[in-house]
Each structure stands twice: as C-alpha cells, then as structure tokens.
Amino acid sequence: MAKSERIAILGSGNIGMSLARGLVKADYCKPGDITLTRRAVQHLSEEAAQGFKTSDQNSNAVSDSAVIILAVLPQQLNTLLGEINGAIDSKRHVVISVISGVSCADIKAKLGSDVQVIRAMPNTAIAIGQSMTCIASDNASAENIAEVTKMFETVGSVIKINEDLMTSATALCACGVAFFLRAIRAASQGGIExxxxxxxxxxxxxxxxKGAADLLLLQNSHPEHEIDKVTSPKGCTIAGLNEMEHQGFSSSLIKGIKLSALKxxxxYTKG
Incomplete structure (x- = not known):
C-alpha cells in the first residue's frame, strides 16, 4: 500500500464523508483519488462537483482502487461484502473497516482469509483533522499498518490497540464525541440560567x-492535577464539583460509556 494508490470509500455517510474531506484537507490525496459510493448516488452531486469520483456500483469502485474503506452500517455489511467479493484481489487490495462491532475475522470470512484487513475507529472530528483514531489488525503487514497509521495521522491522533479492544474504542472515542458535546451543551444551559x-x-x-482539553494534551497533565489548581478550601469550584458528583456526574458518564460499548x-449480525 502506498500513499499514491486510489481509495474507495464504500458507504459515504457521516464517517465516510468526514474521512474523505479530512484526507483532502490534509493534502494526503486529491479529490480525484477518492471514489465515494452510495446507493442514492444523486446525494453525492456536491462531492462530484468538488472533484470526487462517485458511484453506486461498489464492485466497480473496488476494481478501480487499491485501498478499500468499508464505511456502511453494520447491518448493511453482509450485503456489501457479497457485492464486492468477486472484485477483491488479496495481492492488490488492503481493506480498512470503520464499522462498529465487526472483527477482521468476520470480514475475512466473507472475502477470503488471505485478504489484509485493518480495523480503524475514527470519529467525526476527522473532518477537521482532530480525530482520535484507534487501529488494529490480525494479519496486515507492518508496511500496511504503518501506511494506514500515516493516513489517519493526517487527520488527527492515532493509537494502535489490540483488536479485542476495538468495540471499547468505539464507545470511548466515536460515541465519546457525542458525550462531550452533551456536556458542553449542559454547561452552556447552566450559563444561561x-x-x-x-x-x-x-x-x-x-x-x-477546549482549554481544559489542551491543558491535558499540551502539558501531558492529569485531570485531577489540573482540578487541584482551581479547587481552594471552601471555594466555589469544589462546591460545584461535589454537587455534580452527588448527582451522579462521573457515575452516569462511566455507565453510559459501558452501555455504549455493550451495544x-x-x-453486527454475522449471518
């Protein structure tokens, strides 16, 4: 796998489109290097005008590309794999899956055991180059893993994990965007009050x-260390924090992450 190889994103929903835009914005590739597929291809007219190739034929998109990104919903995957099975060449193609709950083994069971499959779990911040992406594989070469890492590093941070943790990564990183957005929304509502x-x-x-997150990222600090800096004895910050904890703030967030991981x-139903 090389940076110059064409990319097919099969399933151009939120994550697929965010990835495409992020890769172009980061100059990893040009719009014309990416083929976007969708059953209702007319909904990709804006992307076509921007230079992306578009198609409603997944098999043709695979034949024209070397890097295949599976970005459909889990319940659509079996149909998709049936469509592209005959077009996959294990010597030429690298398959990247961003689909929740689907293992490398699940995909190889449909496409062939010698197909190199890499799982990646980005989030929608990939569109602005700020994704947290986890990657894992059970058979991909070190070269292909390195190139996929490089690809996703152009649109955020990347960490390689064991595949058995990918579902957990979905809850913490992909679902987590919504959790933190809801916390920001709640804070703004408190501000209105x-x-x-x-x-x-x-x-x-x-x-x-954003400032709180950057304190941790840029200074390699720990949340409690930064919290200690703004909590004085009998102060207003500790009073607010303790009230939130009495109401289950941390507990509800932990429970939500655990439930999302379970869900x-x-x-995906193997079928």
Missing part, C-alpha cells in the same frame, strides 16, 4: 472545554 445570553454561554462553554458489540 446564571445570566448569559445563549450565544455567549455556548461560546464560553466551548472555549472553556456496539451487538450491532
């Missing part, structure tokens, strides 16, 4: 959340 206009409260909550593991 204490006197700010809605647009002011949202901007303040968003920047505060993610049940989305």
């Amino acid at each position: 204490i006197g700010f206009h809605a647009d002011e409260a949202l901007k303040m909550a968003v920047q505060t959340a 993610a593991g049940e989305l």
